[in-house]
Structures are given as C-alpha cells and as structure tokens.
Amino acid sequence: MSVINQMLKDLEQRSPESNTDATQSGNVAVAHSPIKIVLVTGFCVLAVCFLSFYVWQLISENNALKAEKITNKVNAVQMSSAKNRPENISSQINTSKQINSNENTVQNDPINVHVTKIYDQQEIAPVNGQTAEPTDVDKVLSNNSAETTAKLITTKPLVNNSASQVTPAKKAKIIADTHSHSGDSSGHSHDIVDIVKAKPKPKVNKMSVSRRQLSADELAEQKLVLAEKALAAKQIEKAEKLLEDVVIIRPSDSQTRKKLAALWFGRQAYQDAVNLLSQGIALNGKDSSLRQMKARIHLKQGQFTAALNTLKPLAQLKDEQYQVMLANTAQQAKQNKIAVDAYKVLIAMKPDIGRWSLGLAVLYDKNSQFELASMAYKKALTKNDLSVSSENFVKQRLQVIGQ
Template sequence: MSVINQMLKDLEQRNNEPNQVHHANVPVSPNHSSKKSLFIIILVVALLNVVGIYIWQLYSENQQLKDDASQSQVTQHQHAVNEQLTNELSANEQSVNEHSENEHFANKNTAVQASPREPSLKAPVAINTAEPVETTNSTAKSNAPVATPVEKPKHDELPTETSTVKSQPETASSPQMTVQLSSSVESEKLIDEPTAAAKVAEVAEKPAEKSSFSITRRQLSSAELAAQKMQHAEKVLAENNVEKAEQLFEDILMLQPEHKQARKKLAALWFGRQAYQSAINVLSQGISLDPNDSDFRLMSARIYLKVGKVKAALNTLSVLPDTPNKEYQLLLANVAQQSENFDLAINAYKHLLTIEPNNSRWWLGLAIAYDSNSQFEQASLAYQSALELGDLSASSSDFAQQRLQELGE
C-alpha cells in the first residue's frame, strides 16, 4: 500500500506541476501586452511629431518663397524706376551739353568774325623789300625774270596764300605785290595766333556746365481740381463707398458751387439715406444759383412729396409751368390736382399731350381736370378722345363712359 500511495503522490505532484506553471504564466501576459500597447502609443506620437515637423517645414519654405518672390518684384520695380530716371537724366544732360557746345561755337565764330584784322607791316616789309631790290637790279642787268625767294610757310599759315606766292613768276612790277601779299599773310598769322590761343585758354578755363534736372509743381485751378475730385467720386461711388463719395461731392461744391452734376448726385445720395432736409437744402442752393434749372426743382418737389409737403412741392414746380419735360409736367399735373389747382393741372396735361399726343392717359387726366374745373364741354371731348385711343384699363374706360353718359344727360 505504501508503494501505491507513493505512486499516487508522485502522480499528484506531476499533475500539480503543470497547473503551477500555468498559474505562474498568467500574470506575465498582461505585463507583456501593456508594454506592447505603450510602445505602440509612443511610436504613434513620434510619427505624429515627425509629420507635424515636416508640415511646418513645408509651410515655412512656402512662406519664404513667397517673401522672396515679393522682394524680387519690389527690387525689379525699383531697378526699373532707377534705370528710367537714369536714362532721363542722361538724356537731359546730353541735350544740355549739346546746347552749351552749340552756344560756345556760335559765340566763338561771332568773336572771330568781329575781331579786327589790322595789318602789321613792320618786320614783313623789312624782310621782303630787300629781296625785290636785288631782283630789280638783276632784272636790269640780265633782262630775265627771276623768282623771288619765299620762306617756307609754317604749319599755321594759310596754304592757299603760300601756294599763290610760289606759283606767281616775278616781273618788273612784282616786288610791290609780293610785299603786300607777304605782309597780309604775316599780319593774319600774327592776329590769328593770339586769338586762337586766347580762345583755347578761355575754353580750358571755363568750367564744364553741370546738367540739372528739376521738377516743378504747377498749382491746379479750381476747375481742374474739381474735375479730378469728380472722377475720384465716380470711382468710389462705383465701389459703393457712399460716405467717401459724399465727402468728395461736398469738396467739389466748395471749389465750384455752380457744379450741377455734383450737387444733384449729392442730393440723390442724401435722399437715398433719408437725409431729406439736407437734400432739400443743397437743392435750394442750386435753385438760388440757377432758378431756371428744372432738374433741381423736380428733385426738390419729389422730396417735398415724400415728407408730405404738397404745397411746397407745388410752389417749387409752378415757377416753370411751361418746361418741356415729361416728368416735370406729369408731377406738376398730379400735384396741381391734389392741391385743387385745376387750371395749372389743365396746362400741364396740355403740355404732356404736346409731347405725346396719342397717349390716352393724358387725355383722361385732362378730361378729369376739365370735369373738376366745371368745364364740362371740354371734359366730354377729352373723355371721347381717351376712349377712341383705346389704351385705357377696364376701370378707367368704364369711368370715362359713365362720365360721358352723365355729362350727356
């Protein structure tokens, strides 16, 4: 039994050893997985950092390239401007130098032409008179022509005159001619040498004129300045910068109060932002400057109607009742009918029919004005003309027919 028990114990020990090993390995696996996950996290963070650094470097390089490109454009522009200024300065300097040289040569030629040439006959006469005497003596003895010896001309003597002296043969009457010719040559030489030396010294002593490039500012007149501001105002108004446009229009009116276009546009801008009183004031100033301007009166009347001042609108329009303007006469007719000034309304509709004789609405308005003014016969004729044209709406046509029937009874 002891042997069996011993065998059983050995079996139990063998069976327990795998279990102990299994239990011993259980806590090891979680440590291994946690280390692995930690390593993965660290690796991911490192990769993210690398990617971020790479993106930042790309962004920095892109910014650097943009800055370099902009700097190069600015440098090229400055270089072009400098080159243009240099070319202009060199051209101006060259023109100034040419002008000064032309003036210098002109003055030199004038001085040379104006300098008196007085013959100096002292030394030439003494030298040349002895030679002809010998020549005449020999002529008397031999009766043969002998050429007079002439000195070789120096480098500054006139070649034409020396060649003439050499080529002329001596005769019995030639000594006096030789004396006169040689004396004139020597005198010209004596006069020309100091004059030329003085001119050379004057040119050498005269300092070179420096070219100058000056920029002068011309003050613009009020009309030119107003025209510039008007162009600027149109530009900013196209960009929808209303405040700047208003300021520019005000500046134009300060420079030129009679500038109608700027006054009208300023009034329109103020009317658009409901500054009615300011618009009326600026238009009233325009009316006082030009009472016959129908546009100022038309705009003022519309603003008066907007604020409910019908009588003020009528007073503004009634000053020019015969203005050949369709919008003006139409507004005058409506305001006159509202104010029960039917004579003025009738006159306005007549002007409208003069402009558009086949407009049925003007005939209907004229008929209503006649009818309201108790001129029933003229009203009937106007109603008939409006119906004959046939352009009325259904309600207007019914009203005209009804009034014709009532007036016919």
Template sequence: MSAINQALSELARKKGGKIAAIEPVKVKPVKQKLILPWVVGSFGLSLAVGGWAISYQAPTSEVAPEAIIPVANDRVTSAILIASPTAKMSSQSGAIYRSEQNAPAIQEAIHDEKVIQVSSSVVAEPITQPVQLIAKVATKESANQADMVVEQVELTAGQLSDKAQQQAKKALDNNNLKEALDYYHEALKYTPQNEKVRQTLAALYYGKDEVRRAVDLLQKGISLDKESVVLRLSLAKLLMKQKQDAAALSALAAIPENATIEYLSLRGVLAQKANQEAMALSSYQQLVQLDPDSGRWWLGLAIQQERALDFDQAKNSYESALRGFGLSGQSQQFIRDRLALIDQLGEQNGAN
C-alpha cells in the first residue's frame, strides 16, 4: 500500500496540485475463515479482467463439442465449470473459449435449482486465453415413451407348416431343390395329413427320379387317411407312368365315400384291362348314378353287364348310352353292333 501512496503523491506534485499526504490505510487482520472468499474473489476478478482484455484480440467461437461434460441423469441437469485457485494443470488439450450461447442454458439450470458445480483445472502459468464457461443441459426423456416389449407367441402346427411351405416355395424360385425338400419335410412334420404338401414332395422326388421314395410318401399318407381320394389317385397315376397298371389298380381298390368321377372312371378302366369284372362293374354302376347323362359311363356299364351274360340289363345300358352325350361316332356304331348281336342271341334262345 505504501508503494501506491508514494506513486499518487509523486503524480500530484508533478501536476502542481496540492494534496494532503495520503495516510496509509490500516486494515484489520482478516480472520482465517474469510481468507478463502477473498482469494476466490480476487482470482475471479483477475480472470474477468484477463478475459475482457483478450476478448478484443480473439473472436468469440462456439464451444467445442468435446468440451461439454455429459451428466448422466434422466432429468434436466447442468454442469458449470468453476475455476479453482488451487487446482493443478489439466492434461486436456485444445483451445478454450467463452461461449455466449450457453447463457440461456445456465439460466435454465439455475432456475431449475439443479446446478452442479464441477471443479475445473487452471493453468499455473500466466493466462493467455479466456476462462471456459459452459453448461450442459440434458434432454429429459418423455415419460410416455413406449417401451419395447418382447412377447413370446406360440404358433400352431398349421402356422408353422404354412411358414415352412413359404420358405420351400422361395427355395424353388431360387432353384434350390435341396432346401425346398427340407422345408417341405418340415411342413409335413407339423401337418402329416396335409395332402397338398405330401403330393408336392412326392412330385419333387419323382422329378429327381427317386420313384421309390415318392411311392413311399404317398403310401404313408394313405395309411394315415384311408379315405384320401387325392393320394390314391396320385399314387395310381404315378404307377401308371411306370407301366405298373396292376399296382395302380391296387391303389384304387377301395372306393372312398367321397369318390369322384375321375377316381371311379380310372378305377373302371384299369379294372376292365385287368379283367377285374367285379371292380369294373361297381365302378360304372356308381358312375351312372353320379353322371347319368354321360354316354361313356353307360357304355362301360353295358360292356360289364354283357360280360356277365346279363343281356337284358346290357341292352338297356347300351340304349341309355346312345341317348347320352360324349360318345364318338365309332363308339355309337359299336353300340349298334352290340345291340344287333344281343337281339340275334335273343331270337336264337327263343327259337330253342
């Protein structure tokens, strides 16, 4: 203080003014508990002065993203860096700037009364840059945000089979036969009585020239459902392609309750070729009941009746065939010849 008083006295003498001697100011010793606020205040003032001086030399820039201190909290929080006169030099590198854009964030943090003071490091050497002053405001996550819920849904056997079939079709589209076969087997495992899947799988094996495996698949399906018209027809047609008509007829030996015209007609034709008269007769008897307007079925029935030497019934069936539809001219001429022969046989029997 004496040095300052002497300097002021010297300045007054040079200007020629009169001034009373400046007495040294006596200051009472500061108590120990007030040392820290004075030190902090003095240091803060020096920093403010230094920052003001440098602000005229260095332009204001935005706060570097890496300078922000994240605060792990789901509520609105802030962090303010406060310089400490006793802190050591930090190892953090990079320029330090003062950002005016952080003022609203600081005010919001103070208004929320959630200010958190974080001790910062200062340089022990002379200050050449402004003090860093930043605030971090974390966005509060919405309480209404939907949580991800994992639900375990059990699929039915049918749904699992459908899914496997879709994968099998995709594999076929990509010409991946092995993968398609695997998926169809998986689908059949879930729904073993699925006729469509079993048919498709058998056809794929037949296309690979694995006839035995295709036949086994169809036979297994028939054993599971003896009334399956679809599987019996598929097996019969496959065996017919292999020139095994007798084996094909055995696949059609039974007549399911829901037997179709296709099923019965193929059964009748194969039975006639194999001279299985009873099977052929039963087939055409049901056919004329299902489709009485077809001349083909009446013709087949008439032939079987004639073979059984039942000429009266055969004659009626031949005549019904002529009244029906679907016969060629050759078949119609065949019917007329048979009717003439039956009439001739009847006259001979009457003469005897």
C-alpha cells in the first residue's frame, strides 16, 4: 500500500508540472501571433503603394505622349498652312514700305491701318455630289490657314496737307470674318480692310554720351581744382605738376604762377622759383606782386642788389607795401637816394603818418644832411603817432643836431 500511495503522490506532483508547461507553450504561441499579423499587413501596404506608383507613372507617360502627338499635329498643320500662303503678300509689304517713305508724319495721334488680303480658296467637290463632313484635323487646318494668310501690313496714315486730317472720331474698327465655301464652283475672293486704333508708342528716354573737347580755360580750371585737392591731401609733387600745366595753358595767370613759385621756394628750389617769376614779369612788367615775391627770394639769399633791381622799375608805384619794401631794400643795398625817394612817395600818399617822416629823417641823418634831418624829425613829432621810444630817440637826435 505504501508503494501505491507513493506512486500516486508522484503522479500528483507530475500533473501540475505538465499543466504549467502546457500553459507556457500556449502563451508563447499567443505572443507570436500579433507580430506575424503586423509583418503581413506592412508587406501588403508596401505592395499596394508600389503598385499604385507604377500605375500612376504609366498614366502620366501616356498623357505626355498624347500631348506630344497633339502638339506635333498642330505644328505640322501650321507649317503646311504657312507654305501655302500667297507670295503676293510680300510684294504688298514692299509696296507699303515705299508708300511709307514718301508720306509725311501726322501731328495728331497716328493710327495703324492693317490691310488683310484673303485670296481665293478652292475646294474640290466630292464625287457624285456628296458632301463629306470635315474632320477635326480639316477644321484645324482651315482655321489656321485663315489666320496665317491674314497678313497685317502696317502703314502710316495718309495726310491731306490742305484741309483734312485724321481725327479720333474718324477711327473705326472693321472686322470681316473669313468664309469658307464648298461646292462645285471655285471659292470667292474677299478684300477686307481692318482699321484699328493703334496705341501710342511710349516715349523712350534715350541717353547719349558724347565727347566734348574742353576749352583752355575749362581745362585750366579743372586742373586748379585738382591741384587744390592735392594740396589739401599734402600731395605736393602732384600739385606742382598740375600747377605747371596751368601755367603752360595760361601763362598770364599770375596767381597760379605765384602759387607754384611758393611751392618751389618752400622746398628751397630758389632758382626755379626766380626763373618762373622772371617769366611772369617779362609777360606783365606792371605786376608788382610778382616783383615783390622775386625780391623776397633774393633777400632770402642775401642778394640785396638783385632784389633792388627787381623793385626799381616800379619806384613811382602808389602802393604802400611796395614802397616800404623798396625803401628797406635800398637801405640794405646802401642806395640811400632810392630809399629817400621811396619815403617821399609814402609821405605824399599818407602825410598823417609820422613813421614815414621819421624814416626820412634817419636817412638824412646818415647822409649828414642835418638841416633836412632836423626838419624831418620835428615834422615826425607833430604827428603824435610815434611810440615813446621813438619820441625819445627823435628828441635825443634833435639835441645832438642842435649842438
């Protein structure tokens, strides 16, 4: 009994294990079934997509081929109709061009007269009096031939210079349709005149570029402006070159000549500056500014006699600055007589200034002309424009001369 009981217990223990294995295998089968469904569904969707794309591609290619055939057919019809156009149209165009060359222009708004000539079109009657209905291709051919043979010839409006002119009220639009006839007899010829009001042509702004040679004065002014800019930019060499060109163009321009001489004087090219000023003095001997500038250059070099010789030709010039420079230069060159004459000119110009009388008195004093010096000193004291030191000097010299 114990053995039987033992066997029954073993069976009871084995039965739950087998049940658990069965449930696990069922769960695995259930778990694998949704994955298969998803895979199959995805494959089917992709297949449908590829099939749809293939069908769409076929349809689009078919449509493209059909459109190409239609366009080729229309082009062929147009080419055939263009070949059948009458050659008289070209002759009419040439005739209209000759007429246009002899016409006058109209002051009112122009109109374009389009003359269309449609020539006879003959159609062959069908056999046994039967009329056949035209196909689509024949209709297209007939329409295109009617359109292409209607050649527009643009002519200018004719003008009656005596009385009549074309007015906008007289402009009209006459349109005649082309009729195609079928029958035993030949076709009819129609002359159609199409008068269309033309749109006024917009005015086109045209810009023309022409070269104009500058005059001498204009060229000189242009170079002067460039020279001023070069000086402002401290481009001295460029400014000198431009001023040289201006002097060559306008030799009588003393201002430009002095500017160039000042530039050369600044870089110590004294001889070039003197030569330049001498040329200007030769052209205009009465220009005192050129002489003064040349004299300063000579004084800078210690050439007192050359400076005096430059100033002497205008010794009687009624210019205060010029006479003062002449007097000082004459004293430096030990030419007191010229200096005395210069002071006399200054006293004659401005007698109320005591400096000129004092300068003249000093010259007389140096020349030992004491009586004239005493008179000049006393005259200088009466002007009341001398400084304290000058007054003391005058009083001292009067005392010495008086003794």
